[in-house]
Amino acid sequence: MASNLKWMVLAGLFLGAAACSSGRPDYAIPELSDETRLSIAQGSLIGTKNEETGARAWYGIPFAAPPVDDLRWRAPRAPSAWDGILEANNKYSACLQYNERPILPGKKGDLVGSEDCLYLTVWAPGKTPAEPLPVMVWVHGGANTTGYAGFDDFGRLAEQNDVIVVALNYRLGPMGWFANEAIRESALEPLDKSMNFALLDIIRGLDWVGENVEAFGGDPDLITLFGESAGGFNTAALMMSPLAEGKFHRAIVQSAGFNVFSMQEAETGPKDPSHRRGTSSAEAIEQLKTTGALPADLLPSDPDFAKRIRALPAQTVFEAYRTIHQANALGGEIGPIDNTADGILIPEAFAEPGNEERILATDVPLIIGTNRDEALVAGLGSELFTTKSLGLIPKPRDKDAYAAHGGYPSRLWQVLGVQEPAKARSSALDSPVFTYRFDWDEEGSHYFTDISTLVGAVHGLEVSFLSGEFSVPDADDKLFFKDATKASRTRLSSEMMSYWAEFARAGHPGSGTQEDLPEWQAYGDETSAGESLIFDTPADGGVRLLRLEDDVESLLDELRIDPRLSTDEQRCATADLMIEIAKSQGVALDPFQKTKNTFCKKP
Template sequence: MRGVLISIFSLAVAACGGEDAPSPPSPEEATARTIAQGELVGFTDEATGAQVWRGIPFAQAPVGDLRWRAPRPAPAFDGRLAALASSGRCAQMTTPLDQAQGIETGLLVGSEDCLYLDIYAPAGAGEGSDLPVMVWIHGGSNVWGYAGQYDGSRLATDQGVVVVVIQYRLGPLGFFAHEAIRESAQTDLDRAANFALLDQTAALEWVRGNIAAFGGDASRVTIFGESAGAYDVAGLLVSPPARGLFHRAILQSGGLDAVPLEAAEHGAGDVINPAREAAAEFAGSQDAGALRAASLDAIFETYHEGFSFGVELPRMIADGVTLPPQGIRDGLTDPDWFSGVPVVTGTNLEEMKLFNFLDPELVRSWFGVLYTARDPDFYDALAEYQSRVWRINAVDRMAQSLVETGHEDVWAYRFDWDEGGRVLFMDLGRLVGAAHAVEIPFVFNRFEFFGRLDSVLFNRANREGRERLAAAMGAYWAEFARTGDPDTGGGSFPEWPRWTAGGRLMRFDSPEAGGLEIVEGVATFQGLADDLAADPRLTPDQRCAIVARIELWNRPAADRVRERAGC
């Protein structure tokens, strides 16, 4: 009982405010490096022995006249750069996920001066080490998130890779389609609409030119990302400016949707806040100078629509510059657009439980600390069908189309770990389960990610199993980065075979729950609809409620299952 009370107390304290910031590390001469911008120095992580450099600018600050332009090369350092702390966030609205760090939701935070990256390398890595490089693109619906959330030191030291974590413009600063911006372009890339993808491309260019000094091999660069970061990885796979800057790609819980340029600019269908409409509100003008002079407050207030992640706007715009005009999915089957590199794509078994857990219609809160599902069977069923839609779109349809058009280097996975701990009557194994983003701590082998939930989600009882699973996932990810084939994770684990036309993926779970297992078959909307129609857990009204919730998120998917479900 004492342990239970301590856990409850720790949750309550975290809910009320963040902990005091740790003192900054001391620079170490062994980490001094000289690159094109000048000399910089980092530090050694005490827990892992990794060499770390944080807050390195990879492009000019996109401020003033550089707002809504392609990033320009980074300037030289002003003296020796002490690369000891991650940069502040790119401008964004805080979200419910910030509450885990004691930060209020709905605040505008961050800056436009935010194009920085962090580097993690094994001890002793330097010029000539030629280690594979893994460039992480964070998630957050492309409107939220920052590099400081992620610590790549364990992944770097465990697997002998160089990890780079990047930031990029978010929300309306990262995705904006407007004729005044195109007409005022100074370069061809300035005519884009996905400035976030151009930021990521600039970071990859910086990596190509500088990563050798930190021990990395610029000819073996893997881009990997989760959620919106995986969407961005998909975009980079078909983005001409990024071609040749990376050599493998991993998509964790991503997708392939893109908004047509015309809809992003002028509006169509369900598109919220097209650029011309928004510009009239925040700038009172369609003039490029007025748009670039508008305040951040005015811009973000225009896009604030009650969306749970702060802003709602067109993202991943098929602009014909950074993305194919026909969109990402069709671009992947077009050799004129697809980069042709090896690809890993996967999802989590219960993706949507992260979002459903935050929904008061589905989950009851006790004292703002303990949580229970209002209807546990419906809660599980809803997450199952929503998450299957995610898998169909992000894994099976993508893998099938790539293989059918002759691209054989495709691997797929499903992450099933659902052994989160419990406190009294709150069972995170069921409430959170194998939810969206839960795989990230396993890939990074660092179980400090969900703030106040960490101490319950990752406990002593599940420690041995999750650490063994983390070792396997890190090894497969790193072997893919080394060779372009996850294979046996460097010789320690079962072979991970390629996707075939009949469907084949690796299931990741703890040894106690079956461990690593190959699962055959292709997930389809027809199979989902048949299962939903016959699900004994659900009443007819509940089946239709599930279809309605799928429609809120993915109307085409709902349309494909509605009739079979009797709705």
């Protein structure tokens, strides 16, 4: 998955180095509001109202039983009812994660959150709607190792476009994905044999939405599942699962793709070490034995194995993964194997490289796209492409070489993660697919360097436009969002929200909820075959349809002769980064490896 790419944490490291204020500094608990009292099947609750956005919000509603003690590494169970009135303002309920970029209360780098974490957030317009509204269920990103439901505030999306937005927590890291024989053998229910516990959490959340969203003004027959990065991969994974069929009616996949691991890789690792994409469960178990947390002679066939590993402190499990991950020099704190074709939640055949059936498994309307400069920030971590002003602030050694290094993998992501799935779906399925590219890059200069050149339309940036918050945790917000761009980016934000909401309402984004934007036509329409909607401000061409012509062969041919890359070493590094993108998309690596071998010196 893309969750294990080193460069995806570089933007965060850069932001941390340049930080002087946080967009979310005080972790304030929202005040309760009498306007939000209502009842659902579990009991009565009271939420909050945001005076700035006008939206109502309910934070920290349990949608499943706590997955703790003997329920660790089992499918989620239904939640219990409560007595009295639940005060739904616990904005910071989160699953266990390392606070490397401090997005939660606690010290930087600490293990924060809880195993008891299956809670969700609901945003609704300030006034109770006369008719049921479309429902949008958000799956947060964060490499499947960080993030939480209350992180992004979707109150503006709900209030301005008359939709209900629900955001779900799901178990992260090794608590969300764990493949082991003893765990399977200890199953109490058939779904306990799956190793995709986090995906089962999301399915349980969708069930909760279907059962309860009417109380908030939502229509259970109009549910759109949408997510970015890891959340987008999770959304695509659920489109592969027969267990999720009928639980959502549209999908939006942002900066992700259709890919899953094999059970072998999840449990014991890949046959070829060069194809390594993360830490297998067996490696973690061996590390637990090395530290003495488990007896060295304990085997999965031992009748007490499952009981003993479930009884381990969560921090001990996480530390085992962190030790292995850092030893392999991967970015971030941990990198467990996540979405896997386990034969229960996802068919085993879907793990085969290039298996097109995984793209076609669910026939629902789909929006899929990437950001133009997904991987541009990769150059920040390489002395081949970056130097440091005053010993601290990064600057490109050569702007053209820096752009080429990040440009090829970004364009490859668009081809493999967007264009090829769109071609397959538009020719084989009845439901339409709509493609986009997010191009906003107006950060400008700051701290003696040009942020636009360094990160551009970077991975994850579009989420700020769907929430309208324009806030960057652990950093000076003005690093990305200057006062001079407020009017134009707020307009672009409104346009994007409008398209997303109209898609949730009608299964077609059309001209947005206000019907005053360019018509976003389906990828396979005769009049717009192969065109994607570009999201940008008028200064850079505005919102418009554009045909994106790249393909794998032409990208590799272009890389081989691109004069912007002046050395074989630079071409080698760029080809290596393209391999990481290809791994994340689950395609055969041969053509990318052949290009890499042309330019990389053999050890």
